[in-house]
Amino acid sequence: MxxxxxxxxxxxxxxxxxxxxxxxxxxTLEERHPLWAGGPMLGHAxxxxxxxxxxxxxxxxxxxxxxxxxxxVDSSREPWIPSVSLRSGTQCKEVTAGPAYTALFELDQxxxxxxxxxxxxxxxxxxxEEDVEEDLETLATGTFKTQPHFAHRYPAPDFTLAIGSxxxxxxxxxxxxxxxxxxxxxxxxxxASESPDAMIWLGDNVYFREGDWESxxxxxxxxxxxxxxxxxxxxxxxxxxxAVWDDHDFGPNDATGAWPLKRESLEAFKLFWxxxxxGMPEFEGISTAFRxxxxxxxxxxxxxxxxxxxxxxxxxxxxxxxxxxxxLVEALKFSRAPFKLVVCGSQVLNSEAVHETFxxxxxxxxxxxxxxxxxxxxxxxxxxxxxxxxxxxxxxVDGVVFNEITSSPLTSGVHNQAEEENNRYRVPGSLGxxxxxxxxxxxxxxKKRSMLIRFHNQDGKIYYESTLNSLQP
Numbered sequence: 001m002x003x004x005x006x007x008x009x010x011x012x013x014x015x016x017x018x019x020x021x022x023x024x025x026x027x028t029l030e031e032r033h034p035l036w037a038g039g040p041m042l043g044h045a046x047x048x049x050x051x052x053x054x055x056x057x058x059x060x061x062x063x064x065x066x067x068x069x070x071x072x073v074d075s076s077r078e079p080w081i082p083s084v085s086l087r088s089g090t091q092c093k094e095v096t097a098g099p100a101y102t103a104l105f106e107l108d109q110x111x112x113x114x115x116x117x118x119x120x121x122x123x124x125x126x127x128x129e130e131d132v133e134e135d136l137e138t139l140a141t142g143t144f145k146t147q148p149h150f151a152h153r154y155p156a157p158d159f160t161l162a163i164g165s166x167x168x169x170x171x172x173x174x175x176x177x178x179x180x181x182x183x184x185x186x187x188x189x190x191x192a193s194e195s196p197d198a199m200i201w202l203g204d205n206v207y208f209r210e211g212d213w214e215s216x217x218x219x220x221x222x223x224x225x226x227x228x229x230x231x232x233x234x235x236x237x238x239x240x241x242x243a244v245w246d247d248h249d250f251g252p253n254d255a256t257g258a259w260p261l262k263r264e265s266l267e268a269f270k271l272f273w274x275x276x277x278x279g280m281p282e283f284e285g286i287s288t289a290f291r292x293x294x295x296x297x298x299x300x301x302x303x304x305x306x307x308x309x310x311x312x313x314x315x316x317x318x319x320x321x322x323x324x325x326x327x328l329v330e331a332l333k334f335s336r337a338p339f340k341l342v343v344c345g346s347q348v349l350n351s352e353a354v355h356e357t358f359x360x361x362x363x364x365x366x367x368x369x370x371x372x373x374x375x376x377x378x379x380x381x382x383x384x385x386x387x388x389x390x391x392x393x394x395x396x397v398d399g400v401v402f403n404e405i406t407s408s409p410l411t412s413g414v415h416n417q418a419e420e421e422n423n424r425y426r427v428p429g430s431l432g433x434x435x436x437x438x439x440x441x442x443x444x445x446x447k448k449r450s451m452l453i454r455f456h457n458q459d460g461k462i463y464y465e466s467t468l469n470s471l472q473p
Contacts, residue, residue: 033139035060035122037101038227040140041236043274044290047112048085050144050240051274052105054120055227056095061123062139063092064105069143070115085111100220100271113148117141142237147293156294156338156446162191162239164437165202165246165345165385166409169226174209181207182411184435185231190460191437192235198292199239202385202407203246203302203345213251213261219268227272242299243273244286246345246386247356250303254356257306266304275299283323289331294449295442296337298328300344309353309360319346319361325368332377338449338470339442340380348382349393349404351424356386373398379470381405381451388415390432390455392466395425403468405453407438430455430464 035056043051052064068087086109093103110116122139150156168182175181191199206226212218226232249269251259259265269286270278277288285301305321320328332340342348346356348368353359372380382404393404414433434457441452448470455464 033122033137036139037224039233039236040120040142041227041274042142042144042238042240043104044242044276045144045146045240046276046290047147047149048110049106049108050110050116050146051107052118052120052142052144053102053272053274054105054140055100055102055224056122056139058101059097060095060101061092062095062103063090063121063123064107064118065090065121066107066116066118066144068111068114069117070145071111085109087111100224100268102271104274110146112146113150115143115145117143144240147291150293156442156449158441158443159197159293160194161292161295161341161440161442162194162196162199162437163202163383163385163405163407163440164191164199164410165407166204166388166412167201167226168204168207168409168412169229171209171225174211181413184458185229185411187410187435187437187458188229188231188235190456190458192238193460194439194456196239196439199235199241200297200343200383201241201243202343202383203244204248204385204408204412205243205245207248207412208251210252213255213265215261216264216268219265220271223268223272241273242275242290242297242343243269244299244301244343244345245269245303247303254308255303256308257304258308259303262304280323280327282327283321285324287324287327291337293442294337294446295339295341296335297341297343298331300324300328300342302345307361309356314361315363317361318364319358320364320368325364325371329368329371329375329377332372332380333375338379338446339451339468340377341383342380343383345384346386347384347393347404347406349395349402349425350421351395352421354421369395369397369402372402373400376400381468383407385409387418388412389418390430390434390436390438390464391418391423392427392430392453392464393423393425394427405438405440407436407455409435410437411435411458427466430466432457432464434458434463436463 037055037057039054041053095103119141120139121136170180170182206222212222247255250265275288276290279285285304287301289298307317311317348358350357358365384406385408388409391406432455436457439454444450451468453466454462
């Protein structure tokens with residue numbers, strides 16, 4: 001059965017290879033296969049690696065077949081690229097209840113800076129007695145891209161990064177008997193229309209309800225419900241997606257590292273996201289780092305090692321933990337990127353110890369900022385969520401300037417009391433009290449890069465704009 005299945009897929013690849021290089025749009029919701037549950041979603045993509053996530057409603061054999069349709073930017077490399085990279089291929093996976101009927105296709109030996117079409121096929125009849133040709137149906141289609149290999153070859157390309165946090169999707173069966181907390185889901189359509197090169201989810205990416213956080217199965221249910229939202233589907237296929245978490249997709253409200261189901265939370269996170277890695281040998285969690293074009297990103301875990309901010313001894317309280325801070329400082333020191341983006345679910349630079357800001361952990365906050373300043377980590381920008389308002393913060397420590405962009409909420413309720421917090425480092429005019437997202441546009445020559453910051457409302461309208469220029473210390 002398997003042999004026939006793969007032979008048929010090889011025939012499909014031949015047909016696909018003859019197609020013109022056009023973008024395949026995902027099927028409309030009305031055309032979705034009965035087994036479809038969510039996605040596909042593009043995960044981490046590197047120079048020669050890409051990943052595609054998808055979820056079904058039940059057990060199935062899935063095969064992703066792909067075909068190169070756009071050549072690498074640097075055509076001078078073409079004479080030897082075919083000997084080490086693939087123009088087409090097929091990967092098959094058995095989808096079972098164990099991993100929540102999710103599949104992550106990880107593809108390597110790809111062309112650099114190239115575009116591939118892909119098709120996910122599902123085998124609907126497991127019986128070897130039947131004609132396999134009639135058992136193959138298309139579950140989803142789309143395109144993915146690898147990153148361009150521009151280093152030492154040509155100037156860094158311009159690109160756009162989208163960010164946002166706090167995405168509440170109403171579920172009347174399990175929500176509180178009050179006015180719906182989530183809404184204006186068109187924000188995801190607006191985001192997709194920006195055609196970003198990547199999307200960073202800044203935490204509270206789903207909202208566990210009381211019955212969700214008491215088990216891994218409950219957490220999976222919440223992710224499944226969120227990932228199937230119709231308005232979200234186009235965005236999932238538009239660009240690679242990366243994520244950190246905050247309390248609502250880790251456990252109960254304000255959950256800390258004492259949460260007994262934190263390993264189950266980590267397992268659920270891994271099932272529904274496709275970050276390049278999770279944690280380090282020195283510490284567990286979701287921390288990771290990767291490069292996007294010429295920018296380095298460092299994703300922090302603000303929950304797994306967190307102490308409660310109400311504990312009395314402030315210098316024993318921690319949000320990140322010493323091992324994670326040591327890793328971050330050394331990784332930032334190693335980076336030569338014109339901009340270094342540090343992603344965290346909690347605000348880092350806010351002066352006020354309100355809700356769950358880093359200022360609730362004054363000794364650890366001071367230690368981190370002091371070490372970053374001592375190491376002269378310039379061009380560092382924190383990307384944070386959580387707060388249900390949007391703002392830009394700028395803080396100088398021992399002559400080193402740090403910036404922070406807080407983008408929140410996507411679809412959750414808006415926090416209207418932000419002005420009363422008196423964040424001393426907030427950039428005047430940057431406060432936004434609306435649902436929406438932010439985009440960061442990187443451009444300019446390699447030694448003089450700029451980052452255009454834009455805050456958008458749920459319909460995509462820009463209401464704040466500013467530019468940061470990289471410094472050359």
